[in-house]
Amino acid sequence: MPTCTFTRDMQLDDGWDVCVLGGGPAGAAAAIAAGRLGARTVLIENTGCLGGMGTSGLVTAFDPMANGQEMLVGGIMREIVETLDREGELGPGVGPEVYAKGYMRWTPFRVEGYKRLLDRLATQAGVEVRFFTRLCDAEAGNGVVRGVVLNNVEGWRMLRARTYIDCTGDAVLAAAAGAACREAGRDTPRIMPATMASYFSGPIDWSRCGWQAQQDGLKRALADGFFTQRDRHMPGFSRVGDSLGYLNSGHLFNLDALRCRDLSDGAMLGRRLAKEYLEFFRRYVPGCERLEHATTASLLGIRESRRIVGEYELTVGDYLARRHFPDQIGLFNKFIDIHPYDCSDAEYERFRAEKDDGRWKLGPGESFGIPYGVLVPRGWSNLWVAGRCVSSDLQVHGVIRVQPAAAMMGQAAGSAAVQSVRSGQTACGLDTAALVSSLRDQGAHLPQTALATTATRS
Numbered sequence: 001m002p003t004c005t006f007t008r009d010m011q012l013d014d015g016w017d018v019c020v021l022g023g024g025p026a027g028a029a030a031a032i033a034a035g036r037l038g039a040r041t042v043l044i045e046n047t048g049c050l051g052g053m054g055t056s057g058l059v060t061a062f063d064p065m066a067n068g069q070e071m072l073v074g075g076i077m078r079e080i081v082e083t084l085d086r087e088g089e090l091g092p093g094v095g096p097e098v099y100a101k102g103y104m105r106w107t108p109f110r111v112e113g114y115k116r117l118l119d120r121l122a123t124q125a126g127v128e129v130r131f132f133t134r135l136c137d138a139e140a141g142n143g144v145v146r147g148v149v150l151n152n153v154e155g156w157r158m159l160r161a162r163t164y165i166d167c168t169g170d171a172v173l174a175a176a177a178g179a180a181c182r183e184a185g186r187d188t189p190r191i192m193p194a195t196m197a198s199y200f201s202g203p204i205d206w207s208r209c210g211w212q213a214q215q216d217g218l219k220r221a222l223a224d225g226f227f228t229q230r231d232r233h234m235p236g237f238s239r240v241g242d243s244l245g246y247l248n249s250g251h252l253f254n255l256d257a258l259r260c261r262d263l264s265d266g267a268m269l270g271r272r273l274a275k276e277y278l279e280f281f282r283r284y285v286p287g288c289e290r291l292e293h294a295t296t297a298s299l300l301g302i303r304e305s306r307r308i309v310g311e312y313e314l315t316v317g318d319y320l321a322r323r324h325f326p327d328q329i330g331l332f333n334k335f336i337d338i339h340p341y342d343c344s345d346a347e348y349e350r351f352r353a354e355k356d357d358g359r360w361k362l363g364p365g366e367s368f369g370i371p372y373g374v375l376v377p378r379g380w381s382n383l384w385v386a387g388r389c390v391s392s393d394l395q396v397h398g399v400i401r402v403q404p405a406a407a408m409m410g411q412a413a414g415s416a417a418v419q420s421v422r423s424g425q426t427a428c429g430l431d432t433a434a435l436v437s438s439l440r441d442q443g444a445h446l447p448q449t450a451l452a453t454t455a456t457r458s
Contacts (some may be wrong), residue, residue: 008156010149011310016161018417019148020187024052024162025403026410027167027389028118029076033442034415035125039421041414042128042159044135044150047298050118052169054111054403058197058297061091061106061238063402067333068103068364074445077407080117081107089113091240103364104335107131108240132133135168140177143380143428148173163382165408165416170257171306171389174456180309185256188394190341192304194253196270199294200278201244205287211236212382217284226284227276229253230343235264237281240398244294248301250277251414253342258304266294271296291388303339303388303401310391311428312458313375319368319396320359326452327432328369329439330408360395369448370400372432373455381426382411408444415439430455 018034020027023045031043043050053059062081065073081099084090085205090099091108099107122129133152138145147160166173175181184191218234221227234249250273252266274296281288319336340351354360362368374391375384386409388401400403415438416430427430433451440446 004059012024012158013157013159013339014041017421018042018165018414019159019161019175020044020165020167020414021148022167022169022369022387023047023050023129024050024167024169024387024406025054025077026406027052029124029407030414030417031127031129032076032121032125033059033411033453034123034418035127037415037418039418041126042130042161043122045129046132046134046372048131049115049128050122051114052303053299054109054417055115056297057112057299058199058246058295059248059301059384059403060114060240061108062099062404063106064102064104065099065107065404066101066103066105067362068101071100072331072333072445073404073408075408075411075413075439075443077404080121080407080442081089083117084109084113085259086378086390087113087117089117090127092242102113106110106238108238110240123367135172135176138173138176145173145177145383156305162421164384165410165413165417166385166389167387169302169305169388171308171385174308174377174383174385174389175302175306177383179380180384181306182309183258183306184304191254191256192339192398193253193341194255194257194303195248195251195301196267196274196299197246197248197301198274198277198293199240199244201294202292203290204243204245206239207235207341208287211286212308213287214285217280219282221280226280228273231339232343233350235408237285247274247277250274252300257300257302258431263300265417266300272302281301281370285286294416304394304397305389307389307397308376308377308385308391309376311376311458312371312391312456314370314374314392314396316393316395319399322366322368324369324373324448325456326448326450327372327436327455328446328448329372329375329435329444330370330405331445332400332405333362333367334399334402336395370405371408371456372412372416372430372435373457374418375409376427376455379428381428382420384416386410386413401406411442412439413443417444428455
């Protein structure tokens, strides 16, 4: 494609301590943590609410936060789920026995309650939230981000801060700044499929339409040739309220989330597939005969796009070894979740074999650590990332790309940025023992006895 040069004057917005790009679970936690620690913090979000995939993406269930014996996820994420519980914003019958003790248990929540809670927490922390604002470019070099170019209804603006946290999901800031990244479909042979989630409502008999009834219905529908694409993996229709449920099904195969054309075509296909699933549930799943389609999400559920090359790359070997780190900033327990790459029988059998293989799933009482070094692009001084664009291999990415893990990483990044501002320490040279101590003071569950003043490195 031909190139051109475009220059213009723009307003300069200066004096910030921490700039967080992206207001999903990672970005919201990063900004709230930084604000609570007294830093002058601005949070940039392209949509009109915080929460990312949990709100705009309608993935309204938190992945497992406990390991069957104890709650692993602490800090801001634990505060969020406990507050949603107290305020009656979790799914029917869901309480601490699920999110604080359950093994491989998901916690459904009500999307509007979650939006309002994140608004409140950010405001109380003194964070300046700027909705409907997009990151366009970055001024950076030699491992330092000097500013970001933003655009919204007020026009163009150069924003300068002392530290930056990329929570865009796609490592947009890191890539624009020139940090080394790995891109799905370019540096990997295949791309994990995306999904467009949906809300369905109406009279629903939840006693008749459980997971097994849905899977039995799927087998019959596939045998009848019902679907446009023969997708055998349907995670399921989950209860959010008495007459409301969400569906995170209908894979968008071979969608490159770093190409606008693919995103546009994928959104249109996702809406068509949602209509097919409405008819599927009405026809093949008992208790759903009068189901109605309420809405599709305004964000695609992207599982894989771009990941940074960090100070440390978390690998499947670390996961299988249940490895813990002196600089870990979170603990987690979830199975390796790599969705099928296409609709072929061979690929689905590969997926089923991996899913049923006990090696790819931690047992009750087990956990692995997420080290600080996955948050820092290698060699960078004032840039962190959090969420699904951190430094990991594909298998571990399939574990930690979810909301509770993203929130823990975001809180750690926000706290690290404030520590950097106050101490002069760089992101890649941060005193990680001091960071762990700060996170513990904020309620993070970090039981490691051995600490280190430097990050674990690959």
